[in-house]
Amino acid sequence: SQQGEEDPQALSIQEGENATMNCSYKTSINNLQWYRQNSGRGLVHLILIRSNEREKHSGRLRVTLDTSKKSSSLLITASRAADTASYFCATDEDRDSSYKLIFGSGTRLLVRP
């Protein structure tokens, strides 16, 4: 099952602009994580936000979480060509202690030099 759905599916911006990606999910969660995947590679963890947090920052990344709307957003500021990748949200459901992650279908970001 896929819980998280990202929006937009694809995003093309100019270097230096900000990129915003959104994620919606269906059930209650313990936390929501964002991962990055370069083409043909494994995923790299970017940031984790817990269900009792509303905003978190890490370098040029800003993540917000709205549990009432079951949605999250990832903002990348001052984007660089090296930020070109696919970005996935993943939720750790609140149902049990299995620590399974459910991934969305991803946003493909292209940053044009």
Added chain:
Amino acid sequence: DGGITQSPKYLFRKEGQNVTLSCEQNLNHDAMYWYRQDPGQGLRLIYYSQIVNDFQKGDIAEGYSVSREKKESFPLTVTSAQKNPTAFYLCASRRVSTDTQYFGPGTRLTVL
């Protein structure tokens, strides 16, 4: 990609053959996971293991099997019963008491 290795990077299989994908980690993580990724899609969980000698089915376990005889190793066998095995396979591990998963570089399996 951290301390997780997957081999081989590319794998070609004829229909009707079983193949085994390797996943090894030196992070001393207790939990390990196998995911499948189809083009343009997110990851779907195949199997996961939270301790040695124990594992659970994920969302798409049919046609796959795993073993967890050692903490460091979690091999995945794609059997001939898997109807559409061509995909990118990712292994991940997690330390108990944390929520972050660390991923290997992946194995791309193609059925000829």
